[in-house]
Amino acid sequence: MAGRGGNRSRLLLVILLVTSLFLITLDLRGVSLTKQSRSATQTILSPIQEGFSSIFSPVGNFFSDIKNFGGTKAKLNDLKKENAKLKRDLVLSADIQGQLKKLRGALNLAGRGGYTVVAARVIGKGSASTFSQTITLDAGSSDGITKDMTVIGSYGLIGIVKQVTATSSVVLLMSDPTFRVGVRVARSDSVGVVIGQGNGHYLLQLLDPVGDIKKNDVLVTLGSDGNKPFVPGVPVGKINSVNNSSASLTQEADVSGFESLGSLGVVAVITKGAGHDPRNALVPTPEPTVTVYVTPKPDSTTVVPAPSPTVSKKGK
Amino acid sequence: MSLPRIAFISAFLLLTFAVQEAGIARINFPVTGFSLFLAILIGLMALEDRSGSVIIGFIGGLILDLSPTSNSPFGQWALVMTIIGYIIATNRESIGDFTTRPGAFVLFVAIVSGLTLTISLIAGAMLGEDNGTIGHNIIVVLGNTVWTFLFAPLVLPGLTRLRATTLSSRER
16 A cells, blocks of 8 residues: 555656646746746736735834844833834834935936836835845836836836836846846946846946956946837946956956845836936935034033034035 | 645645735845745645645645746746655655644754755756855855744744644544
8 A cells, every 4th residue: 555655656746847847848938828927926916015015114124124223221211102102103104205215316316317217116025935136016017117127216226127017017136146237337438247146246347358447436327229128327336346356357346236225115117218328417426525513612610602513514 | 635625725825925925025134035935835745744745845836936026937946846845755754743843843844945945046057047156045045044943933833723724534
């Protein structure tokens, strides 16, 4: 009996393995059935994701917030008491304000570049059981989004649209190891390719072996034929360090992106590029530094009006 | 394994998949994410008999293949989970009964979760997928294992009870 049961298990295993291999073969041969099934899943999931989005949005960054959590116990208790009444409203308000800020930034960037964009909310993030790094947006083909469109945030490139349904779209983030984007160094016009590394850092491979790059150089997208998948001029990142190894044929550099891909709330999908290349018009300029000079207070026994602090803005 | 049980488990896995994709995936866990779906799938596979492990593995893999964010070819997860199901099935006697050993159950699910991701990476590499650097992948696999180890105790007792209620008197 045991032998017969074992044979049956083995037969079942062989059938299931062959079925899996058959499905993989179908997918690799480009049979649309498999792609359609994923698209259908996305269509079904997107309303659920929208529902969950409102619940998980305030707690989505819970773990990263914990890292910045500080203060003494007494202070914490005071703050707890103070905030208990308005906690719920504040969380929601902060979340909405954060999203508004991100939306304003993205629209501002798109406006400066002359791009036509569709703003979209992030309603999902790539599954932990897959190795691809993606986000899901609440806008799809009914909003004018098609495959291979550029997606930007407040400060620069986020990724490209990988898959679209009527009401949602999946964006491949630029941190994904399969992501490649042609870039131009804003300062020297040297051309290269930026490759995702799976984290917040990227690898720049310069096409010209004697190209001019240095630390803090800003990279912008080179642009693609017909503006798909990349429109030109979108800021990609900033060079952290240049690796000039004599063993490598090209110059390489470590790049950090302008966008924090871990906390995206609202993004903009570029549906139509500008008629011209904005060149370096979107390169972020350094924020002016605010320096506060405080004159020491005179002795408290002397009755002299205290001078007010002098605030001056210094441009870099 | 009876057909109604297969249907029930499939529906339960689909529901878990929706929660995973729509909810859990939105939380920014440090290092890497936690897959509730994998933890539940492996938990179910560990509690089933030989053919049950393989069948549930295959169904769970197919559901994972439906993930719209997946880069891997359709069928890859079905293949990986069938292999995991077979590994669990062939070691059924040495694994023993987890219903009375919750600690061992949690440890087992966490380790198999890491093993599953590793086999998935190997299968992906064989199929020509680019999944990033080895160092990054090691961090992802280890991170997922640790998160599974931490969160599985919240899920597995309920899973064990749920399974017990769905068993027919003959299956008990």
